Amino acid sequence: MKWNKGFKYLYIYLVILLSLLSNYAFSQNDTLILNNEDRIVGEIKNMIKGVLTVKTPYSDKDFKIEWLNTKLLKSDRNFLVVLSNGKRIKSAKILPGKNQEQLLIKEKDKEIIATVKEIVFIESIDDHFLSRFTVSLSVGYNFTKSNNLSQFTIRSNVNYTSDDIGFTGAFNSVLSSQDNVGYTRRTDANAGFRYYIKNKKFIILSSDFLSNEDQLLNLRATIGSGLGKYLILNNKEYLTGGLGLAWNNEKFRDTLQTNNNSLETFASFELNLFKHKNISLLTKLTTYLSVTEWKRVRADFNMDLKYELPLDLFIKLGFTNNFDNEPISGAVKNDFIFQTVFGWEFK
Template identity: 45%
Template structure:
């Protein structure tokens, strides 16, 4: 069960059954599961039973201990399997434009990839736009990131991540940012989660126009919201602010938002916006850059 939806796979059906978690009448299973609660606790359960005539569920653990919890206090259930695919989440979407005038061609890609185990997760994303037309230089913008989260008690986590950015507007040949920090989920339920965190970062920048490359130490603070149980619409957004430790009065901002509408057979339409701002860019460069993408894709 994830994002408020319980998925049941059977041998006799081509498609999985999906029901809203808070609307289930009764659930019984003797599989091994990882269960996450609203308070951030994670329980490895060998058996799940519904308490008779009640909205409570009994979780039996490997050590024969039991935990009784209300249905709406459970925010995540994953069957514990050893195979790779069962722990994988991915999405890939594309958009393409072509016009006869000046032979304009534009390709846009927006993608995510995630792998979750019992107590840690590894996530990544890749977003890119490339624009070619006659009698004009190529325009491109690419951003990517990979992050590792280790989950602690009470909905806290430790995070490590790396971010990559290149664009013509600023004009960045490469911006590589490494981060280490600590965070906590403020809201974590069957409709949404809201998390925040902060830490330290190192920032390395190379430029196209032979400007002096820059290296700096930074602090960072972030906030992320994920809203998912709203019919066929979901929203994921995050904001990160980087005040510099080594460059006086310099600060940067990264903002991202994805609005997704689910279609049949795991296809979707996505509207995504990515924006970054630097209050002290190199000479001749813009203060900010952004990308707005409309794509069609499929998710695992």
């Protein structure tokens, strides 16, 4: 009897505990009302590139909703919010505004009224560190029987965003083999760091690496720093520009094994278009004008055209071009590659 009585009290305790937990979980739910009056209750993870991601307990997959199709958002949690004027609002709560087109963003004692169109980016700051990363990996393979040309290609990207900083990285490589030619390899990689300041401006730290047999480069390492600014910023596209100084170190594979160091100025532009639901276009152009080598000009151009498939899969067309108006003897001035790859993205 005593055991039965003890189990009875334990059962009551568990029921009460589960009720409290369920009420707490329910209180953490966010509510999203769409333009067609549909209502979604769940956990808002983020809004990137004009697409809102919502996790719900009644679906195995996250909902992805175009941000401009939303009318109202209700949440008790804190978010990082980026507006089209460049303002970054930390630990903000998003509440309904005075009318259906407005949202009230509260940051401590400050209140900001913004429309849906003015909000560029939303990230739940309650999420753990890894949730702020976006990683994509894609591969491709081509084979031509007539000359036994075999080509294997890798194209990858990583992005991280927090309250005041942003990080991007990329690694691309092409390995080819052909009768009477042997193996050829071309590899480029880059890493970029941004520290966001006021008025759409940010501090740039960048590093670029290139190994290219056609340009007789064992390794080119370019380390730069400067100041950038958003020229266009909204939830469908952005355009940035930047200026700065860079130190360029080159190790060539010519007969003399030449090493070269130079100081350069650089100007960069980056355009990201995501106006369509499944298609995005990212392009970046960086031009280097040498300070220590008079009249030498280099330029790097990258483009990624991506079509998103279900299950976070995608098809991507990549283009990379490297130009040097004064290459080392025996090297080409211009070298470029096209890559068609199939990949997967982890968010």
